[in-house]
Structures are given as C-alpha cells and as structure tokens.
Amino acid sequence: MKNFIITFLILMVVWVLLNNTFQPDILLVGAVIAVFLSLFMCKRCELFQDMNFTPKGIFYTIWFLGVFMVELIKSNLDVTKRVLNPALPIKPGIVEVKTKLKSKFARMLLANSITLTPGTLTVDVVDDSFFIHWIDVKDEDIKSASKEIVEKFEKYLEVIYG
Amino acid sequence: MEILELIGAITTLTGSLILLVASIGLLRMPDVYNRLQVGTKATTLGTILSLLGIILIMPGWWGKLVLLIFFVMMTSPVSSHVLARASYFIKIPFTDKTVVDKLKVSAKARKVEYEKK
Amino acid sequence: MVNTILEVAVAIILLSIGLTMIRFVKGKTSVDRVIAFDMMSIASLALIAILSYVTQREIYLDVAIVYGLLGFLAVIIIAKYLEKSL
Amino acid sequence: MKKLLVLFILAAFVSVLYPLYSSFHGSTGLTEVSQFYASKENIEKVNSQNLVTAVVVTYRGLDTLGEVTILFLTAAIIAFFLKKESDKRTLRKNSEIFKTAAKLLIPIITMLGIYIFINGHLTPGGGFQGGAVIASAVILMFLAFPNMEFSHKFFESLESVSGLVYVGLAAFGAILGLGFLDNAILPLGKFGELFSAGAIPVIYSFVGLKVGAELSNILHKFKSVQADN
Structure with missing residues (x-):
C-alpha cells in the first residue's frame, strides 16, 4: 500500500512537471493514468518499504540533498584541481568499505552519492561491502576508509530509511 | 528581471566551463577508471548548472528542466557504475600508479554469480 | 547581453565535445569510447536546452529528455554487451 | 584496374544523375495538396494546434493504419521464423544498484511515453514516438531483470484491442457520415488545450498503446531467440 501511494505520488509529480500546469482536467487524466500504472507496475515491489514518512525523515531528506549538493561542488573543484595540474597528482586504487544500510533504495542512493562525490566511484557491490575506486587513496584499511567515504551520507540515509 | 537573466547566463557559462574541464580530464587521465571518475562528476555538474541557468533565464519552463536535472542525476552515476563494473569484469588494466586493488583479494567478490534460468 | 554569454557557452560546449571526440577516435579500449560517447550525449543535453531558449521553442526540451533516456539505455546495453552477458 | 573500373562506374552514375539534379528547382510555393491542408478554413475545421498532426491523423490517417499493419506483420513474421526452443544460457548477475535504479525509472519512462x-x-511526437519510448522502458526491464516473467499474453491482447479500437473509431467517423478517421466524432474543444482537436488524442493514445505493445512483443521474441544461442 505504501509502495503504491509513493509510486502514485512520484508519477503525479512527473506528470505535473511535464505538463507544467495545474488545470483540473489535466490533473484528472494524469491521476487516472498514474493509478493504472502504479497498479500494473507495483504488484509486488518493495522499493519504498523502509521509507520513514515522519517530519524528521522529510527534514533529513532535505538536509541530505543539501549535503549532497555541497559535496558535488567540492568534488568538481577537486577534479578541476587534479586535471589542470601539470603533474597530474593521482594515486588511484580500489578500496573496500562497509555499510550498515539494508534498504535497497537507500543503498542505491548511497552508491550514487559516492559516485558523484570527491574522487570516488562505486565499482562493485557485494552484500554489505562496496568496492570503491578512489582517485587518491588515503587509507587502505576498511574501517578508516568507510569513515572517510561512507559515513557522511550514511548517517542521514539511516534516519530516512530506517 | 534583467539581473536574474544575467545570473542565469553566467551559471550556464560556468556549467559549460566545467564540461570543458571534463573533456580535458578525459584526455589527460591515464586509465579507464580515472576517466570515468572525471567524466561522471564533471559532466553531471556541468549539465546541471547549464540547465539551472536556463531555468533562471526562462522561469516558465521549469517543469521539464527540473525533470531533466533529476533524470541526469539519477542515470549518469548508474551508467558509469555499470560501465566500471563491466570493465573490471573484462579485466581492463589499471594504470601503473595504482596502489591497491581490494576487489581482487576479496573472496566475496571473486565468486562471479550467474543468473540461471 | 544574455545572448552573447549564451553564445560563448555554446562555443565552449562545442569545444569540449570536440575534445571528447579526440578521445573517441583515439580510444585504446572500447570502454574509453563508450565513456566519450556518454559524455558527448550528456553535453548535448545542455546544448539542446540552450538551443531551445535561443529559438524560443519549449518543445525541444521533450527531445532532450528522450535523448537523455536513449543515451542512458545505449551505455547500459553496450556495457552489458562488453561483459558478454546481454 | 579495379580502381579504374570503380571510377568508371562512378562517372557513369554521375552522368546519369546529374541532369536530374540540375533540373531540380525547389518548389517556391505550396503545391495544390499542401494548400488544401494549410488553408485557414481547413485548420479551423480540425481545430488542432499542431497542423502536422491534424494532417497526419485526420487527412492522412490511412498512412498510420498502413504502418501499424506493417508493424503487425513484422511481429508476426518474427514470431513465425524465430521460434523459442529452450533456455540454456548463463548471464552474469546484474549489479544491485542498477536493478534498483531500473525499478525507479521504469514507471517514470512509461509515464513519459x-x-x-x-x-x-500539441507537441511533436505522437503515437509512434510514444510507443517507442514505452518499448524502451520494456528494454530497460529486460536488461535489468532478464529472468522476470514477461506477460506477453497481456501485451498481445492489449495490442489487438487497441488496434481494434483504432479501426473502430475510424469506421465510426465513416458511419456518422463524416468520413473515415474524421476527428469530429468527439467535441473539438478549445484550440491549444489538452482536450481539443476532437478524436486526435484518443486515436493517438490507441496508436501509441498498439505500437508500444507491438515493439515489446518483438523484443520479447528476440530475447527468447537469443537465449537459444
């Protein structure tokens, strides 16, 4: 039921964004289509099962977006610095990090955030270990690498997705 | 109104400069994985900034542009992750500067799983 | 004023697409070529958005969305083809 | 010797085709047919903002019918020649991240279609394009979940029903005495809104559903054939 409602809401938002209007007849058409689509697609999906719909969860979602944007800009400054430096200062390697997150959606968000933040790229995901290509390896140890890469996002995602 | 348009135009210009940095990085980086790093991050932010600039210039079009930004933010990391995973699987070599490869020594990851029908 | 800045931006994006093209031709491995293709298609999204402002036609944004979708699908398909598990 | 022969053949082609090229003058005015489509009273008769769509669906809707028929034939032929035997193939497991992203993206892409x-x-696009976008959502589904059972029975019936409704609507116009595929069987509405141009949106929806279902069936057939090799 929760999945159905969230899928419906997402589809309605997409419909409104595409049509860029709030006229009631268009909204009605969109609602009918969205109900059918979410019934058809969401028979047994569990994508949004663990989402917390509390004020705290919503607040943390917005905060997470803010942190993410800041990291994205930082990562681009980092990339620019490395690319334009004639010496090309890189020290790449693949490190292993651990995550506590169980929800699939949260893990996808975590992997995408890691890919878009300074110097890291998710190469593979096996159970609770993420294998990360790091452009400038500071620490090979699992614990300290996790602290460096994962924790800044994990603490928000943990609240939002339980 | 004028000021907003000017800010938008400058945002778009910044985005295009970041795209330029991305292409320079693509030329300079030594191996596939480093190129993917530069390619994903810089193109994503560059495109997002260009689209944000257009939103500021033409506020009436925000719907589709916001959808486009969401789409780029969702798909670009996923596609580069799939590419990186594929290129590790087919053993594309690392550059000599690489210091560590935990994926090789990890027993969990070495077992390649197949889908069976 | 705005249009001049946008023209400069378009020129810079075109330059970056040209530089990407060098990597596309040089390649070395096929994955390099795919990365270059991905970058070009994402950069063209920005280009289409600017074009739709310059010509004042909102409908080009639909084209941009569908183009982005096709680029994503193409990269995924080629990646799966390269690892021989299509 | 071989190169000379190629050059000679090319020269022959040029000498044949050049007169055609040199005698071609781009038309300066509208031809008789285009004048009919572009004339003011005919636009008002259809009341659709996108003139091209009005021409394609109302005046030249027969072409779309032909295209849909061709597509149906293609699907039938592929199904006939490429029969499914048994599945004996190993696939590398997809990354979990990609699967989750696909789950999120598939409904959104379908909505876009x-x-x-x-x-x-109102905009460029229409039945064929929307159907192709829906089919690309199906491609994404096949890529992400190769083992998911695909209810091609459902898609086949969807395709037949929407094809039937398309032809039915077209014939309905003829029964009312307005002409085959006339869009005036539904109220024309206000120019430039979603509910305008009579039956064009309805007809296009069924064309889109039909094309999407048809392409999905083709993809399904390809997938099951590929699994054999």
Whole structure:
C-alpha cells in the first residue's frame, strides 16, 4: 500500500512537471493514468518499504540533498584541481568499505552519492561491502576508509530509511 | 528581471566551463577508471548548472528542466557504475600508479554469480 | 547581453565535445569510447536546452529528455554487451 | 584496374544523375495538396494546434493504419521464423544498484511515453514516438531483470484491442457520415488545450498503446531467440 501511494505520488509529480500546469482536467487524466500504472507496475515491489514518512525523515531528506549538493561542488573543484595540474597528482586504487544500510533504495542512493562525490566511484557491490575506486587513496584499511567515504551520507540515509 | 537573466547566463557559462574541464580530464587521465571518475562528476555538474541557468533565464519552463536535472542525476552515476563494473569484469588494466586493488583479494567478490534460468 | 554569454557557452560546449571526440577516435579500449560517447550525449543535453531558449521553442526540451533516456539505455546495453552477458 | 573500373562506374552514375539534379528547382510555393491542408478554413475545421498532426491523423490517417499493419506483420513474421526452443544460457548477475535504479525509472519512462502520445496534437511526437519510448522502458526491464516473467499474453491482447479500437473509431467517423478517421466524432474543444482537436488524442493514445505493445512483443521474441544461442 505504501509502495503504491509513493509510486502514485512520484508519477503525479512527473506528470505535473511535464505538463507544467495545474488545470483540473489535466490533473484528472494524469491521476487516472498514474493509478493504472502504479497498479500494473507495483504488484509486488518493495522499493519504498523502509521509507520513514515522519517530519524528521522529510527534514533529513532535505538536509541530505543539501549535503549532497555541497559535496558535488567540492568534488568538481577537486577534479578541476587534479586535471589542470601539470603533474597530474593521482594515486588511484580500489578500496573496500562497509555499510550498515539494508534498504535497497537507500543503498542505491548511497552508491550514487559516492559516485558523484570527491574522487570516488562505486565499482562493485557485494552484500554489505562496496568496492570503491578512489582517485587518491588515503587509507587502505576498511574501517578508516568507510569513515572517510561512507559515513557522511550514511548517517542521514539511516534516519530516512530506517 | 534583467539581473536574474544575467545570473542565469553566467551559471550556464560556468556549467559549460566545467564540461570543458571534463573533456580535458578525459584526455589527460591515464586509465579507464580515472576517466570515468572525471567524466561522471564533471559532466553531471556541468549539465546541471547549464540547465539551472536556463531555468533562471526562462522561469516558465521549469517543469521539464527540473525533470531533466533529476533524470541526469539519477542515470549518469548508474551508467558509469555499470560501465566500471563491466570493465573490471573484462579485466581492463589499471594504470601503473595504482596502489591497491581490494576487489581482487576479496573472496566475496571473486565468486562471479550467474543468473540461471 | 544574455545572448552573447549564451553564445560563448555554446562555443565552449562545442569545444569540449570536440575534445571528447579526440578521445573517441583515439580510444585504446572500447570502454574509453563508450565513456566519450556518454559524455558527448550528456553535453548535448545542455546544448539542446540552450538551443531551445535561443529559438524560443519549449518543445525541444521533450527531445532532450528522450535523448537523455536513449543515451542512458545505449551505455547500459553496450556495457552489458562488453561483459558478454546481454 | 579495379580502381579504374570503380571510377568508371562512378562517372557513369554521375552522368546519369546529374541532369536530374540540375533540373531540380525547389518548389517556391505550396503545391495544390499542401494548400488544401494549410488553408485557414481547413485548420479551423480540425481545430488542432499542431497542423502536422491534424494532417497526419485526420487527412492522412490511412498512412498510420498502413504502418501499424506493417508493424503487425513484422511481429508476426518474427514470431513465425524465430521460434523459442529452450533456455540454456548463463548471464552474469546484474549489479544491485542498477536493478534498483531500473525499478525507479521504469514507471517514470512509461509515464513519459504516455505523455508523449497523449499530447501528440500539441507537441511533436505522437503515437509512434510514444510507443517507442514505452518499448524502451520494456528494454530497460529486460536488461535489468532478464529472468522476470514477461506477460506477453497481456501485451498481445492489449495490442489487438487497441488496434481494434483504432479501426473502430475510424469506421465510426465513416458511419456518422463524416468520413473515415474524421476527428469530429468527439467535441473539438478549445484550440491549444489538452482536450481539443476532437478524436486526435484518443486515436493517438490507441496508436501509441498498439505500437508500444507491438515493439515489446518483438523484443520479447528476440530475447527468447537469443537465449537459444
């Protein structure tokens, strides 16, 4: 039921964004289509099962977006610095990090955030270990690498997705 | 109104400069994985900034542009992750500067799983 | 004023697409070529958005969305083809 | 010797084709047919903002019918020649991240396809394009979940039903005495809104559904054939 409602809401938002209007007849058409689509697609999906719909969860979602944007800009400054430096200062390697997150959606968000933040790229995901290509390896140890890469996002995602 | 348009135009210009940095990085980086790093991050932010600039210039079009930004933010990391995973699987070599490869020594990851029908 | 800045931006994006093209031709491995293709298609999204402002036609944004979708699908398909598990 | 022969053949082609090229003058005015489509009273008769759609669906809707028939034949032929035997193939497991992203993206892409064919009379696009976008959502599904059972029975019936409704609507116009595929069987509405241009959005929706279902069936057939090799 929760999945159905969230899928419906997402589809309605997409419909409104595409049509860029709030006229009631268009909204009605969109609602009918969205109900059918979410019934058809969401028979047994569990994508949004663990989402917390509390004020705290919503607040943390917005905060997470803010942190993410800041990291994205930082990562681009980092990339620019490395690319334009004639010496090309890189020290790449693949490190292993651990995550506590169980929800699939949260893990996808975590992997995408890691890919878009300074110097890291998710190469593979096996159970609770993420294998990360790091452009400038500071620490090979699992614990300290996790602290460096994962924790800044994990603490928000943990609240939002339980 | 004028000021907003000017800010938008400058945002778009910044985005295009970041795209330029991305292409320079693509030329300079030594191996596939480093190129993917530069390619994903810089193109994503560059495109997002260009689209944000257009939103500021033409506020009436925000719907589709916001959808486009969401789409780029969702798909670009996923596609580069799939590419990186594929290129590790087919053993594309690392550059000599690489210091560590935990994926090789990890027993969990070495077992390649197949889908069976 | 705005249009001049946008023209400069378009020129810079075109330059970056040209530089990407060098990597596309040089390649070395096929994955390099795919990365270059991905970058070009994402950069063209920005280009289409600017074009739709310059010509004042909102409908080009639909084209941009569908183009982005096709680029994503193409990269995924080629990646799966390269690892021989299509 | 071989190169000379190629050059000679090319020269022959040029000498044949050049007169055609040199005698071609781009038409300066509208031809008789285009004048009919572009004339003011005919636009008002159809009341659709996108003139091209009005021409394609109302005046030249027969072409779309032909295309849909061709597509159906293609699907039938592929199904006939490429029969499914048994599945004996190993696939590498997809990354979990990609699967989750696909789950999120598939409904959104389908919504985009539906938006494209419903708004066919206002924006570029229309039934075929929207159907192709829906089929690309199906491609994404096949890529992410190769083992998911695909209810091609459902898609086949969807395709037949929407094809039937398309032809039925077209014939309905003829029964009312307005002409085959006339869009005036539904109220024309206000120019430039979603509910305008009579039956064009409805017809386009069914064309879109039909094309999407048809392409999905083709993809399904390809997938099951590929599994054999």
